[in-house]
Amino acid sequence: MRIxxxxxxxxxxxxxxxxLSLVIMFPPGLLIGWLLAKRTFRGKTLLNTLVMCPLVLPPIVSGYLLLILLGKHGVIGGFIYRAFGIEIVFSQWAVVLAVSIISFPLLVRGIVTGMESVPVELENAARTLGASPLKVFWTITLPLAYRGIIGGTILGFSKSLGEFGATIMVAGNIPGKTQTMALAIFSAVHLGEDASVYRLVxxxxxxxxxALWLTERFTLR
Amino acid sequence: MADSPKIKLNFRKCLGNFTLEVNCTLKRKVSAFLGASGSGKSTLLNCISGTPTPDEGEITFGEEVLYASASKINIPPEKRRFGYVFQEGYLFPHLTVAQNIRYGQPSPRKSSPAIDVLEISELLQRYPKELSGGQRQRVAIARALAMEPRMLLMDEPLAALDSALKDRIIPYLHHIKDAFDIPILYVTHTFSEAMALADEAFLIADGKIVANGEPHQLLTAPSVMPIAQLTGVENILFLPVTLSDKTLGVTALEIGNQSLVIPYTEAEVGEVVPVAIRAEDIIISLEPELPISARNILRGAIQGLDIKSERTWVSILVECHHLAVKITHEAREQMELREGREVYCVIKASAINRLWD
Structure with a gap:
């Protein structure tokens, strides 16, 4: 087999x-996961819905919305183009953005599940022992939520690896530039290159x- | 010993339909809050610890205001330095015993004296799941003490343990009382625990403090029955010893002109000992002569009946002592129990526990 x-x-x-998407999305994922799992505030349902939306929207729709936002005439894309002269759409950054938006709900879901499993009583006990809310987060919530966090991370990462619909909308399918595995398989099938399809699949x-095996390894004991 | 700082509690907290409303000052070293489950005693302790925040009012510790709704003061729990021992322990499962104890310690390098007081130096390398119930609770107490708190809050620290274990932990609590010069606020539903430790007790029911005083004062108050109802059950009597025989294994106490036999306990003749009898351990009989093994058949008269949804509470005057007895409605009806009727209280010797002085 020659690749x-x-x-x-x-x-x-x-x-x-x-x-890259994981590195970028992990800190906001932790913050939003913690907010959703441990806090009550106005607009919580709205935040949750917004974060989870890409999970239920067809990826092609998420991709289209991104295209509108990030295009040279879009709100965000237009600003970046005018400020830095960079065009995001059809670049590798577009791929990163597309997979980030699509995989984010899975990452957050895992973090929320993990953090919800940490009893609030343990966190309150830590507070009475003199720990600030930040110390409680690092020393109690985070270590006890690790299974959910690792689970969400691996699932989100796997989703990122295979993302197709949103990527092709905002980043196109440019070999050597924005062509990911999923897009390469798509092209190979189209062109009838069976051997290539088999290898990629x-x-x-x-x-x-x-990835899935690792998730189970880390989350089940 | 220096005077304990006064703790003033005057606040209100609503949780759903339930309202906790307290206004009291704690002046003694060990104060017990006594009440049935759902009476609001845990909420009270939580509010003092800082989570949750009361709806309005004031909490002061000595001169320091911890919470005041009027001036918008609310010291966060981590700044209050109150050691909290929870009924369930709440040890951190991912940390060893040693790490749990160090968690709140101001100088983690030093070994805390609490480790010796609670005799847990053997357990330091273990994880909480490798501990027995009694060990876990001792570690939880040590953890709260290791942070060098200004006050110790204890929420039913013994409730999750069986009675044999309780008896083993109570001496540790006594030791803490002597070894650490800080006020202790102890919440419990059992009178005997309050008796064993507290200098002052507050009776709490339905979110309000209904009585307070020295524990034995509360008991000898004319209304023993509501107390037994509130605290879930114990009659406590102070009776002089008339005979103590180790070979027979019994000690006899004088209750008016009658005698109450209890399992042998070390006591001088004439010494007054406190004993506890659970309200459900007393059987009411209409006859004095019964062919049964129970050693105590005390004559008395029904002083009152209090019919509650599940059970009937009978208050019986034996000599000059009130005994609260819990029976079913069916028993009350079949036996035609009414006020003034002469009855006999049947009590197994082994159902009578001597309390710690």
Whole structure:
């Protein structure tokens, strides 16, 4: 089995984008997860709905909305273009943004589940022992929520690896630039390159399997 | 011993349909709040610890205002430095015993004297799930003491333990009372625990303080029955010893002209000992001569009946002592119990517990 340079490029882009998206989305994911799991505030349901939306929207719709926002004439894209002269749409940053938005709900869901499982009584006990809310977060909530957090991270990462609909809308399918694994498979099927399809499908399957296996390893004891 | 700082509690907190409303000052070293479950005693302790915040009022510790709705003062729990021992312990499951104890310690390098007082130095490397119930509670108490608190709040620290374990932990609590010069606020539903430790007791029912005083004063108040009802059950009597025989395994106490036999306890003849009898451990009989093994059949007269939704409470005057007895409605009807009727209280010797002085 020979893997072509184009396939390697697609695979490495997928992994690079998924990792980058994780690094970018993890801190806000922790914050929003903590807010949703541990706080009551006005607009909580709205925040939750907004974060979870990409989970239920067709990815193609999320991608289209992103395209409108990020395009040269969009609210955000227009601002960035005027300020920095950078065009996001159809760049690798567009891929990162697309997979981030799509995988974010899975990451947050895992974090929320993990944090909800930490009894508030333990956190209150820590407070009486002199710990500030921040110390309680780092020393009690976070370590006790680790299974949910790892679960959400791996699921979100896997989702990022395989994202298709939103990516193709905002980033296009440019080989060597914005063509991820999923997009490469799509192209290969279209072009009838069966051998390439098999190789990519096999790699995808192995990556997904390993990710899921790791999730179970870490979250079940 | 230096005077304990006065703790003033004057606040209100609504939780759903329930309202806790207290106004009292704690002056003694160990204060007990006594009440049935749902009476609001845990909420009271939580409000003092800082979570939740009361709706309005004031909480002061000595000169320091911890909470005042009028001036919008609310010291967060971590700044109050009140050690809190929870009924369930709430040890941190991901930390070892040693790490749990160090968590709140101001100087974590030093070993806390609480480790010795509670005899847990053997357990330091274990995780909470590897501890027995009694060990867990001792660690929880040590953790609260290791933070060098200004006051110790204890919410039914013994409730999750069986009575044998309770008896083993109570001496530790006594030791703490002597070894650490801080006020202790102890919440419980059992009178005997309050008796064992407290200098002053507050009776709390339905979110309000209904009586307060020294624990034995509360008991000898004319209305023993409501207290037994509120605290879930115990009759406490102070009776002089007339005979104590180790070989027979019994000690006899004088109750007016009658005698009450209890399991042998070390006591001088003439010494007054406090004993507790649970309201459901007393059987009412209409006849004095019964072919049964129970050692105590005390003559008395029904002084009052209080019919509650589940049970009937009977107040019986034996000599000059009131006994609260809990029976079913069916028993009351079949036996035609009414006020003034002469009855006999049947009590097994082993159902009578001597209290700690």
């Amino acid at each position: 072509t340079p184009a396939e390697v490029a697609a695979l490495s882009l997928s992994i690079k984008v998924a990792l 096999l790699i995808s399957t192995v990556v997904a399997f390993v």
